[in-house]
Amino acid sequence: MGTSVSEPLSVSGTNLTRRFKKGDFALDVPFIEAPAGRTLALLGPSGSGKTTLLQLLGLLDRPDAGEVRLGGERVTPADRAAVLSMAAVFQRPYLFKGSVRANVEYGLSIRGVPRARRGAAISSALARVGLAGYEDRSALQLSGGEAQRVSLARALVVEPQVLLVDEPLASLDPLLKRKLTHDFATILRAEGVTVIYVTHDQDEALVVADSVAIMNRGRIVVHGPTEEIAGLAEDEWTASFLGVEPAAKGIVTASSGGLFQVSIGDASIAVVGEAPVDTAVLISVRPEDVILVESGAGLPPLSARNLLEATILELELYGATVRVTLQVGHERLAASVSRAASADLGLQTGMQVRAMFKASAVRWRRA
Ligand code: ADP
Numbered sequence: 001m002g003t004s005v006s007e008p009l010s011v012s013g014t015n016l017t018r019r020f021k022k023g024d025f026a027l028d029v030p031f032i033e034a035p036a037g038r039t040l041a042l043l044g045p046s047g048s049g050k051t052t053l054l055q056l057l058g059l060l061d062r063p064d065a066g067e068v069r070l071g072g073e074r075v076t077p078a079d080r081a082a083v084l085s086m087a088a089v090f091q092r093p094y095l096f097k098g099s100v101r102a103n104v105e106y107g108l109s110i111r112g113v114p115r116a117r118r119g120a121a122i123s124s125a126l127a128r129v130g131l132a133g134y135e136d137r138s139a140l141q142l143s144g145g146e147a148q149r150v151s152l153a154r155a156l157v158v159e160p161q162v163l164l165v166d167e168p169l170a171s172l173d174p175l176l177k178r179k180l181t182h183d184f185a186t187i188l189r190a191e192g193v194t195v196i197y198v199t200h201d202q203d204e205a206l207v208v209a210d211s212v213a214i215m216n217r218g219r220i221v222v223h224g225p226t227e228e229i230a231g232l233a234e235d236e237w238t239a240s241f242l243g244v245e246p247a248a249k250g251i252v253t254a255s256s257g258g259l260f261q262v263s264i265g266d267a268s269i270a271v272v273g274e275a276p277v278d279t280a281v282l283i284s285v286r287p288e289d290v291i292l293v294e295s296g297a298g299l300p301p302l303s304a305r306n307l308l309e310a311t312i313l314e315l316e317l318y319g320a321t322v323r324v325t326l327q328v329g330h331e332r333l334a335a336s337v338s339r340a341a342s343a344d345l346g347l348q349t350g351m352q353v354r355a356m357f358k359a360s361a362v363r364w365r366r367a
Pocket residue numbers: 020021022023025044045046047048049050051052053
């Protein structure tokens with residue numbers, strides 16, 4: 001656990017708008033909340049307004065209209081105590097020449113923490129980010145990953161109530177990025193601090209965040225718990241951004257023992273979960289969870305397995321895999337199969353196949 005003595009605070013924004021003198025970008029956010037002690041990801045393509053919203057919520061910029069609340073109290077960039085209760089980590093670590101200690105100490109000196117107390121705070125922060133004993137290293141000779149850890153330590157050392165994080169891993173190579181994403185997620189959970197985490201990368205958002213707000217053109221298009229957002233998109237834009245097909249709407253027709261049936265057109269789909277009969281739900285299956293077999297293939301029926309007749313609409317090559325868009329009744333479904341599997345089955349557009357996926361692979365939420 002972190003050594004934070006103060007309780008984390010929620011951050012929320014209501015009716016926030018922001019326009020700039022140049023350009024036609026307009027941020028318009030009726031409501032957004034980062035719950036206390038949790039990580040909210042602002043996820044969206046470049047230019048969607050993530051940094052603009054982060055800066056408003058983080059009191060680094062003023063909205064044209066609307067308000068920001070910290071722990072329920074209205075705050076502005078003029079509230080010094082509120083500003084000092086937040087700390088930020090950016091894409092570039094902005095480390096200055098000198099020791100790691102001097103870099104991490106910076107926020108403590110700004111906040112007037114007595115020198116005698118700084119050493120222990122610095123060692124603790126470095127240990128929490130996995131850099132115990134790095135105090136005397138030269139900040140400009142660190143690797144990219146170490147530099148971002150120092151940047152995180154520099155923010156954590158002031159024991160902020162809110163941590164603002166803007167694409168901290170975006171300039172790292174993919175392998176290091178994946179490792180550091182998991183490490184950052186673990187560190188942030190252990191700290192128990194309220195985090196607003198900006199990223200354009202959905203995999204990163206899904207790993208670090210408890211809730212996600214997806215942004216497009218200055219607006220929030222979806223906002224909810226990560227497990228509900230993951231792979232479940234109501235509209236075409238969000239679906240294509242997440243690389244899934246839009247979710248299908250259905251009605252629960254039967255429910256027992258942690259498994260329920262959803263009727264969608266002529267099809268009935270088994271889903272793992274608890275939902276009462278007659279509930280309207282949205283369901284979706286990630287392409288990598290769908291297996292294609294030959295139409296008419298003899299497979300024993302299992303209640304926990306879905307087997308649907310489908311027509312191939314489109315085949316697209318994605319590196320080593322083939323993404324297959326399928327028509328199932330009036331709905332679309334996508335499957336991701338290896339090139340070898342695609343060749344084996346002789347997949348081509350217009351062909352009939354059967355799509356198979358486990359009841360546990362179906363993502364769902366109430367419509
Ligand atoms: P993101 O972080 O999602 O990439 P930003 O919030 O940085 O997006 O920017 C959203 C839009 O606002 C972009 O089109 C950007 O060019 C514009 N923008 C951001 N800051 C300013 C500014 N200070 N002046 C003019 N335009 C800006």
